[in-house]
Amino acid sequence: MAAIPMAYASVAALQHDHRAxxxxxxxxxxxxxxPVFSGRAGQRILLVGQAPGPYEVDANRPFAARAGRQLMRWMERAGFSGDEDVRQRMYMTAMTxxxxGRRPGGQGDRRPSARxxxxxxxxxxAVLELLRPRLILPVGSLALERFLPHRRLDQVVGEAYTQTGEVIVATPSAAPVLLPLPHPSGQSRWLNDRTQSALLDRALLRLHELVRWAESSEN
Ligand code: SF4
Structure with a gap:
Protein backbone atom coordinates (compact mmCIF):
# COMPACT_ATOMS: atom_id res chain seq x y z
CA MET A 1 0.00 0.00 0.00
CA ALA A 2 1.54 3.31 -1.08
CA ALA A 3 1.68 6.33 1.24
CA ILE A 4 -0.81 8.90 0.04
CA PRO A 5 0.35 12.50 -0.46
CA MET A 6 -1.82 14.77 1.67
CA ALA A 7 -2.34 18.49 2.05
CA TYR A 8 -3.90 19.85 5.22
CA ALA A 9 -5.32 23.24 6.09
CA SER A 10 -4.54 22.96 9.79
CA VAL A 11 -2.30 21.12 12.21
CA ALA A 12 -5.40 19.92 14.09
CA ALA A 13 -6.81 18.28 10.94
CA LEU A 14 -3.47 16.66 10.17
CA GLN A 15 -3.08 15.33 13.73
CA HIS A 16 -6.63 13.98 13.71
CA ASP A 17 -5.93 11.88 10.62
CA HIS A 18 -2.43 10.93 11.74
CA ARG A 19 -3.79 9.55 15.04
CA ALA A 20 -6.25 7.39 13.10
CA PRO A 35 0.87 6.98 16.45
CA VAL A 36 2.88 9.08 18.90
CA PHE A 37 3.88 12.69 18.18
CA SER A 38 3.35 16.07 19.80
CA GLY A 39 3.19 19.67 18.69
CA ARG A 40 1.08 22.59 17.65
CA ALA A 41 0.82 25.22 14.96
CA GLY A 42 3.40 27.99 15.03
CA GLN A 43 6.33 25.96 16.29
CA ARG A 44 9.47 26.79 14.33
CA ILE A 45 11.55 23.78 15.35
CA LEU A 46 10.90 20.21 14.23
CA LEU A 47 12.55 17.23 15.88
CA VAL A 48 12.43 13.91 14.01
CA GLY A 49 13.44 10.73 15.82
CA GLN A 50 13.43 7.09 14.71
CA ALA A 51 10.26 5.63 16.27
CA PRO A 52 8.61 5.69 19.68
CA GLY A 53 9.17 2.97 22.25
CA PRO A 54 6.59 1.23 24.47
CA TYR A 55 6.83 3.87 27.23
CA GLU A 56 6.12 6.60 24.70
CA VAL A 57 2.97 4.73 23.64
CA ASP A 58 1.83 4.40 27.27
CA ALA A 59 2.52 8.10 27.94
CA ASN A 60 1.28 9.13 24.48
CA ARG A 61 4.19 11.53 24.11
CA PRO A 62 7.50 11.28 22.26
CA PHE A 63 10.76 10.83 24.17
CA ALA A 64 8.95 10.10 27.45
CA ALA A 65 11.41 7.56 28.87
CA ARG A 66 15.14 7.15 29.42
CA ALA A 67 16.27 8.30 25.98
CA GLY A 68 13.94 11.27 26.37
CA ARG A 69 15.53 12.25 29.68
CA GLN A 70 18.92 12.19 28.00
CA LEU A 71 17.58 14.24 25.12
CA MET A 72 16.13 16.79 27.54
CA ARG A 73 19.51 17.09 29.31
CA TRP A 74 21.04 17.89 25.92
CA MET A 75 18.33 20.45 25.27
CA GLU A 76 19.01 22.15 28.61
CA ARG A 77 22.65 22.47 27.55
CA ALA A 78 21.33 24.17 24.40
CA GLY A 79 19.39 26.77 26.40
CA PHE A 80 15.96 25.22 26.99
CA SER A 81 14.71 25.45 30.56
CA GLY A 82 13.47 21.86 30.74
CA ASP A 83 11.19 19.18 29.37
CA GLU A 84 8.02 21.27 29.13
CA ASP A 85 9.88 24.18 27.56
CA VAL A 86 11.18 21.84 24.84
CA ARG A 87 7.71 20.43 24.19
CA GLN A 88 6.16 23.87 24.05
CA ARG A 89 8.64 25.03 21.44
CA MET A 90 9.27 21.92 19.31
CA TYR A 91 7.10 19.72 17.14
CA MET A 92 8.23 16.18 17.90
CA THR A 93 7.67 13.31 15.53
CA ALA A 94 9.53 10.34 14.06
CA MET A 95 10.34 8.48 10.87
CA THR A 96 7.69 5.96 11.88
CA GLY A 101 8.20 -3.78 18.56
CA ARG A 102 11.32 -5.24 20.13
CA ARG A 103 14.22 -6.63 18.12
CA PRO A 104 13.72 -10.36 17.54
CA GLY A 105 15.74 -12.12 20.23
CA GLY A 106 17.68 -9.05 21.14
CA GLN A 107 17.74 -5.96 23.25
CA GLY A 108 16.19 -2.70 22.23
CA ASP A 109 13.54 -1.75 19.74
CA ARG A 110 13.35 -2.95 16.17
CA ARG A 111 14.59 -0.52 13.54
CA PRO A 112 11.68 0.18 11.16
CA SER A 113 12.14 -1.19 7.64
CA ALA A 114 12.43 1.02 4.57
CA ARG A 115 8.89 0.01 3.62
CA ALA A 126 2.52 16.95 5.69
CA VAL A 127 4.09 18.33 8.89
CA LEU A 128 6.94 19.85 6.88
CA GLU A 129 4.51 21.40 4.42
CA LEU A 130 2.18 22.81 7.05
CA LEU A 131 4.63 23.89 9.73
CA ARG A 132 7.45 25.02 7.44
CA PRO A 133 9.94 24.68 10.30
CA ARG A 134 12.99 26.92 10.25
CA LEU A 135 15.11 24.46 12.17
CA ILE A 136 14.96 20.67 11.73
CA LEU A 137 16.70 18.31 14.14
CA PRO A 138 17.11 14.81 12.66
CA VAL A 139 17.87 12.59 15.67
CA GLY A 140 19.69 9.34 14.88
CA SER A 141 20.78 7.67 11.68
CA LEU A 142 17.34 6.81 10.28
CA ALA A 143 16.20 10.44 10.39
CA LEU A 144 19.59 11.53 9.06
CA GLU A 145 19.05 9.34 6.00
CA ARG A 146 15.80 11.19 5.28
CA PHE A 147 17.32 14.70 5.47
CA LEU A 148 21.00 14.21 4.56
CA PRO A 149 21.06 10.92 2.63
CA HIS A 150 24.19 8.76 2.41
CA ARG A 151 25.98 10.52 5.25
CA ARG A 152 27.09 9.11 8.56
CA LEU A 153 26.44 10.74 11.92
CA ASP A 154 30.16 11.12 12.62
CA GLN A 155 30.51 13.05 9.35
CA VAL A 156 27.74 15.55 10.08
CA VAL A 157 27.10 16.03 13.82
CA GLY A 158 28.52 19.36 15.01
CA GLU A 159 27.59 21.39 11.94
CA ALA A 160 24.42 22.93 10.53
CA TYR A 161 23.35 22.32 6.93
CA THR A 162 21.20 23.74 4.19
CA GLN A 163 18.48 21.56 2.71
CA THR A 164 20.88 20.57 -0.04
CA GLY A 165 23.60 19.54 2.39
CA GLU A 166 26.01 22.47 2.40
CA VAL A 167 27.58 23.42 5.74
CA ILE A 168 26.34 26.73 7.16
CA VAL A 169 29.23 28.50 8.84
CA ALA A 170 27.55 31.72 10.02
CA THR A 171 24.00 33.00 10.46
CA PRO A 172 21.75 31.12 8.04
CA SER A 173 20.38 33.07 5.12
CA ALA A 174 17.49 30.72 4.42
CA ALA A 175 15.34 28.11 6.11
CA PRO A 176 15.08 25.30 6.84
CA VAL A 177 18.36 24.63 8.56
CA LEU A 178 19.27 21.03 9.41
CA LEU A 179 21.13 20.25 12.62
CA PRO A 180 21.67 16.49 13.05
CA LEU A 181 22.00 14.91 16.47
CA PRO A 182 22.90 11.36 17.51
CA HIS A 183 20.19 9.24 19.06
CA PRO A 184 20.08 9.56 22.87
CA SER A 185 19.07 5.91 23.36
CA GLY A 186 21.07 3.92 25.90
CA GLN A 187 21.42 1.27 23.16
CA SER A 188 23.52 3.67 21.11
CA ARG A 189 27.28 3.38 21.62
CA TRP A 190 27.94 6.42 19.47
CA LEU A 191 28.85 8.74 22.35
CA ASN A 192 31.30 6.28 23.91
CA ASP A 193 33.88 7.64 21.48
CA ARG A 194 35.40 10.86 22.88
CA THR A 195 35.78 12.46 19.47
CA GLN A 196 32.12 11.87 18.78
CA SER A 197 31.13 13.15 22.20
CA ALA A 198 32.98 16.38 21.34
CA LEU A 199 30.92 16.59 18.14
CA LEU A 200 27.76 16.52 20.26
CA ASP A 201 29.13 19.36 22.45
CA ARG A 202 29.69 21.38 19.30
CA ALA A 203 26.19 20.57 17.96
CA LEU A 204 24.55 21.72 21.21
CA LEU A 205 26.42 25.04 21.09
CA ARG A 206 25.25 25.49 17.50
CA LEU A 207 21.72 24.54 18.54
CA HIS A 208 21.73 27.29 21.17
CA GLU A 209 22.44 29.90 18.49
CA LEU A 210 20.08 28.42 15.92
CA VAL A 211 17.08 28.19 18.25
CA ARG A 212 17.29 31.95 18.80
CA TRP A 213 17.59 32.48 15.07
CA ALA A 214 14.69 30.16 14.22
CA GLU A 215 12.32 31.65 16.77
CA SER A 216 13.21 35.29 16.14
CA SER A 217 12.95 35.18 12.36
CA GLU A 218 9.90 36.67 10.71
CA ASN A 219 9.65 34.26 7.78
S1 SF4 B 1 3.92 3.83 11.72
FE1 SF4 B 1 2.48 3.01 10.16
S2 SF4 B 1 0.48 2.85 11.17
FE2 SF4 B 1 1.80 4.17 12.46
S3 SF4 B 1 1.31 6.28 11.78
FE3 SF4 B 1 3.07 5.58 10.59
S4 SF4 B 1 2.18 4.69 8.68
FE4 SF4 B 1 0.53 4.86 10.22
Missing part, protein backbone atom coordinates in the same frame (compact mmCIF):
# COMPACT_ATOMS: atom_id res chain seq x y z
CA UNK A 21 -3.60 5.91 10.77
CA UNK A 22 -3.49 2.09 10.61
CA UNK A 23 -1.49 1.62 7.39
CA UNK A 24 1.17 -0.61 8.98
CA UNK A 25 -1.49 -2.86 10.48
CA UNK A 26 -3.21 -3.22 7.12
CA UNK A 27 0.16 -3.91 5.48
CA UNK A 28 0.99 -6.57 8.09
CA UNK A 29 3.95 -4.84 9.82
CA UNK A 30 2.20 -4.13 13.13
CA UNK A 31 -0.48 -5.83 15.21
CA UNK A 32 -1.47 -2.52 16.69
CA UNK A 33 -1.02 1.10 15.62
CA UNK A 34 -0.75 3.93 18.09
CA UNK A 97 5.35 7.12 14.60
CA UNK A 98 4.15 3.78 15.99
CA UNK A 99 6.17 1.46 18.23
CA UNK A 100 7.75 -1.10 15.86
CA UNK A 116 7.48 1.13 6.98
CA UNK A 117 9.37 4.42 6.69
CA UNK A 118 7.86 4.86 3.23
CA UNK A 119 4.37 4.14 4.55
CA UNK A 120 4.76 6.76 7.28
CA UNK A 121 6.56 9.38 5.19
CA UNK A 122 3.47 11.28 4.07
CA UNK A 123 2.76 12.24 7.71
CA UNK A 124 6.21 13.77 7.99
CA UNK A 125 5.82 15.42 4.58
Missing amino acids: CRRCVVAGYLDLAH TCFP EVALCSSWLD
Whole structure:
Protein backbone atom coordinates (compact mmCIF):
# COMPACT_ATOMS: atom_id res chain seq x y z
CA MET A 1 0.00 0.00 0.00
CA ALA A 2 1.54 3.31 -1.08
CA ALA A 3 1.68 6.33 1.24
CA ILE A 4 -0.81 8.90 0.04
CA PRO A 5 0.35 12.50 -0.46
CA MET A 6 -1.82 14.77 1.67
CA ALA A 7 -2.34 18.49 2.05
CA TYR A 8 -3.90 19.85 5.22
CA ALA A 9 -5.32 23.24 6.09
CA SER A 10 -4.54 22.96 9.79
CA VAL A 11 -2.30 21.12 12.21
CA ALA A 12 -5.40 19.92 14.09
CA ALA A 13 -6.81 18.28 10.94
CA LEU A 14 -3.47 16.66 10.17
CA GLN A 15 -3.08 15.33 13.73
CA HIS A 16 -6.63 13.98 13.71
CA ASP A 17 -5.93 11.88 10.62
CA HIS A 18 -2.43 10.93 11.74
CA ARG A 19 -3.79 9.55 15.04
CA ALA A 20 -6.25 7.39 13.10
CA CYS A 21 -3.60 5.91 10.77
CA ARG A 22 -3.49 2.09 10.61
CA ARG A 23 -1.49 1.62 7.39
CA CYS A 24 1.17 -0.61 8.98
CA VAL A 25 -1.49 -2.86 10.48
CA VAL A 26 -3.21 -3.22 7.12
CA ALA A 27 0.16 -3.91 5.48
CA GLY A 28 0.99 -6.57 8.09
CA TYR A 29 3.95 -4.84 9.82
CA LEU A 30 2.20 -4.13 13.13
CA ASP A 31 -0.48 -5.83 15.21
CA LEU A 32 -1.47 -2.52 16.69
CA ALA A 33 -1.02 1.10 15.62
CA HIS A 34 -0.75 3.93 18.09
CA PRO A 35 0.87 6.98 16.45
CA VAL A 36 2.88 9.08 18.90
CA PHE A 37 3.88 12.69 18.18
CA SER A 38 3.35 16.07 19.80
CA GLY A 39 3.19 19.67 18.69
CA ARG A 40 1.08 22.59 17.65
CA ALA A 41 0.82 25.22 14.96
CA GLY A 42 3.40 27.99 15.03
CA GLN A 43 6.33 25.96 16.29
CA ARG A 44 9.47 26.79 14.33
CA ILE A 45 11.55 23.78 15.35
CA LEU A 46 10.90 20.21 14.23
CA LEU A 47 12.55 17.23 15.88
CA VAL A 48 12.43 13.91 14.01
CA GLY A 49 13.44 10.73 15.82
CA GLN A 50 13.43 7.09 14.71
CA ALA A 51 10.26 5.63 16.27
CA PRO A 52 8.61 5.69 19.68
CA GLY A 53 9.17 2.97 22.25
CA PRO A 54 6.59 1.23 24.47
CA TYR A 55 6.83 3.87 27.23
CA GLU A 56 6.12 6.60 24.70
CA VAL A 57 2.97 4.73 23.64
CA ASP A 58 1.83 4.40 27.27
CA ALA A 59 2.52 8.10 27.94
CA ASN A 60 1.28 9.13 24.48
CA ARG A 61 4.19 11.53 24.11
CA PRO A 62 7.50 11.28 22.26
CA PHE A 63 10.76 10.83 24.17
CA ALA A 64 8.95 10.10 27.45
CA ALA A 65 11.41 7.56 28.87
CA ARG A 66 15.14 7.15 29.42
CA ALA A 67 16.27 8.30 25.98
CA GLY A 68 13.94 11.27 26.37
CA ARG A 69 15.53 12.25 29.68
CA GLN A 70 18.92 12.19 28.00
CA LEU A 71 17.58 14.24 25.12
CA MET A 72 16.13 16.79 27.54
CA ARG A 73 19.51 17.09 29.31
CA TRP A 74 21.04 17.89 25.92
CA MET A 75 18.33 20.45 25.27
CA GLU A 76 19.01 22.15 28.61
CA ARG A 77 22.65 22.47 27.55
CA ALA A 78 21.33 24.17 24.40
CA GLY A 79 19.39 26.77 26.40
CA PHE A 80 15.96 25.22 26.99
CA SER A 81 14.71 25.45 30.56
CA GLY A 82 13.47 21.86 30.74
CA ASP A 83 11.19 19.18 29.37
CA GLU A 84 8.02 21.27 29.13
CA ASP A 85 9.88 24.18 27.56
CA VAL A 86 11.18 21.84 24.84
CA ARG A 87 7.71 20.43 24.19
CA GLN A 88 6.16 23.87 24.05
CA ARG A 89 8.64 25.03 21.44
CA MET A 90 9.27 21.92 19.31
CA TYR A 91 7.10 19.72 17.14
CA MET A 92 8.23 16.18 17.90
CA THR A 93 7.67 13.31 15.53
CA ALA A 94 9.53 10.34 14.06
CA MET A 95 10.34 8.48 10.87
CA THR A 96 7.69 5.96 11.88
CA THR A 97 5.35 7.12 14.60
CA CYS A 98 4.15 3.78 15.99
CA PHE A 99 6.17 1.46 18.23
CA PRO A 100 7.75 -1.10 15.86
CA GLY A 101 8.20 -3.78 18.56
CA ARG A 102 11.32 -5.24 20.13
CA ARG A 103 14.22 -6.63 18.12
CA PRO A 104 13.72 -10.36 17.54
CA GLY A 105 15.74 -12.12 20.23
CA GLY A 106 17.68 -9.05 21.14
CA GLN A 107 17.74 -5.96 23.25
CA GLY A 108 16.19 -2.70 22.23
CA ASP A 109 13.54 -1.75 19.74
CA ARG A 110 13.35 -2.95 16.17
CA ARG A 111 14.59 -0.52 13.54
CA PRO A 112 11.68 0.18 11.16
CA SER A 113 12.14 -1.19 7.64
CA ALA A 114 12.43 1.02 4.57
CA ARG A 115 8.89 0.01 3.62
CA GLU A 116 7.48 1.13 6.98
CA VAL A 117 9.37 4.42 6.69
CA ALA A 118 7.86 4.86 3.23
CA LEU A 119 4.37 4.14 4.55
CA CYS A 120 4.76 6.76 7.28
CA SER A 121 6.56 9.38 5.19
CA SER A 122 3.47 11.28 4.07
CA TRP A 123 2.76 12.24 7.71
CA LEU A 124 6.21 13.77 7.99
CA ASP A 125 5.82 15.42 4.58
CA ALA A 126 2.52 16.95 5.69
CA VAL A 127 4.09 18.33 8.89
CA LEU A 128 6.94 19.85 6.88
CA GLU A 129 4.51 21.40 4.42
CA LEU A 130 2.18 22.81 7.05
CA LEU A 131 4.63 23.89 9.73
CA ARG A 132 7.45 25.02 7.44
CA PRO A 133 9.94 24.68 10.30
CA ARG A 134 12.99 26.92 10.25
CA LEU A 135 15.11 24.46 12.17
CA ILE A 136 14.96 20.67 11.73
CA LEU A 137 16.70 18.31 14.14
CA PRO A 138 17.11 14.81 12.66
CA VAL A 139 17.87 12.59 15.67
CA GLY A 140 19.69 9.34 14.88
CA SER A 141 20.78 7.67 11.68
CA LEU A 142 17.34 6.81 10.28
CA ALA A 143 16.20 10.44 10.39
CA LEU A 144 19.59 11.53 9.06
CA GLU A 145 19.05 9.34 6.00
CA ARG A 146 15.80 11.19 5.28
CA PHE A 147 17.32 14.70 5.47
CA LEU A 148 21.00 14.21 4.56
CA PRO A 149 21.06 10.92 2.63
CA HIS A 150 24.19 8.76 2.41
CA ARG A 151 25.98 10.52 5.25
CA ARG A 152 27.09 9.11 8.56
CA LEU A 153 26.44 10.74 11.92
CA ASP A 154 30.16 11.12 12.62
CA GLN A 155 30.51 13.05 9.35
CA VAL A 156 27.74 15.55 10.08
CA VAL A 157 27.10 16.03 13.82
CA GLY A 158 28.52 19.36 15.01
CA GLU A 159 27.59 21.39 11.94
CA ALA A 160 24.42 22.93 10.53
CA TYR A 161 23.35 22.32 6.93
CA THR A 162 21.20 23.74 4.19
CA GLN A 163 18.48 21.56 2.71
CA THR A 164 20.88 20.57 -0.04
CA GLY A 165 23.60 19.54 2.39
CA GLU A 166 26.01 22.47 2.40
CA VAL A 167 27.58 23.42 5.74
CA ILE A 168 26.34 26.73 7.16
CA VAL A 169 29.23 28.50 8.84
CA ALA A 170 27.55 31.72 10.02
CA THR A 171 24.00 33.00 10.46
CA PRO A 172 21.75 31.12 8.04
CA SER A 173 20.38 33.07 5.12
CA ALA A 174 17.49 30.72 4.42
CA ALA A 175 15.34 28.11 6.11
CA PRO A 176 15.08 25.30 6.84
CA VAL A 177 18.36 24.63 8.56
CA LEU A 178 19.27 21.03 9.41
CA LEU A 179 21.13 20.25 12.62
CA PRO A 180 21.67 16.49 13.05
CA LEU A 181 22.00 14.91 16.47
CA PRO A 182 22.90 11.36 17.51
CA HIS A 183 20.19 9.24 19.06
CA PRO A 184 20.08 9.56 22.87
CA SER A 185 19.07 5.91 23.36
CA GLY A 186 21.07 3.92 25.90
CA GLN A 187 21.42 1.27 23.16
CA SER A 188 23.52 3.67 21.11
CA ARG A 189 27.28 3.38 21.62
CA TRP A 190 27.94 6.42 19.47
CA LEU A 191 28.85 8.74 22.35
CA ASN A 192 31.30 6.28 23.91
CA ASP A 193 33.88 7.64 21.48
CA ARG A 194 35.40 10.86 22.88
CA THR A 195 35.78 12.46 19.47
CA GLN A 196 32.12 11.87 18.78
CA SER A 197 31.13 13.15 22.20
CA ALA A 198 32.98 16.38 21.34
CA LEU A 199 30.92 16.59 18.14
CA LEU A 200 27.76 16.52 20.26
CA ASP A 201 29.13 19.36 22.45
CA ARG A 202 29.69 21.38 19.30
CA ALA A 203 26.19 20.57 17.96
CA LEU A 204 24.55 21.72 21.21
CA LEU A 205 26.42 25.04 21.09
CA ARG A 206 25.25 25.49 17.50
CA LEU A 207 21.72 24.54 18.54
CA HIS A 208 21.73 27.29 21.17
CA GLU A 209 22.44 29.90 18.49
CA LEU A 210 20.08 28.42 15.92
CA VAL A 211 17.08 28.19 18.25
CA ARG A 212 17.29 31.95 18.80
CA TRP A 213 17.59 32.48 15.07
CA ALA A 214 14.69 30.16 14.22
CA GLU A 215 12.32 31.65 16.77
CA SER A 216 13.21 35.29 16.14
CA SER A 217 12.95 35.18 12.36
CA GLU A 218 9.90 36.67 10.71
CA ASN A 219 9.65 34.26 7.78
S1 SF4 B 1 3.92 3.83 11.72
FE1 SF4 B 1 3.07 5.58 10.59
S2 SF4 B 1 2.18 4.69 8.68
FE2 SF4 B 1 2.48 3.01 10.16
S3 SF4 B 1 0.48 2.85 11.17
FE3 SF4 B 1 1.80 4.17 12.46
S4 SF4 B 1 1.31 6.28 11.78
FE4 SF4 B 1 0.53 4.86 10.22
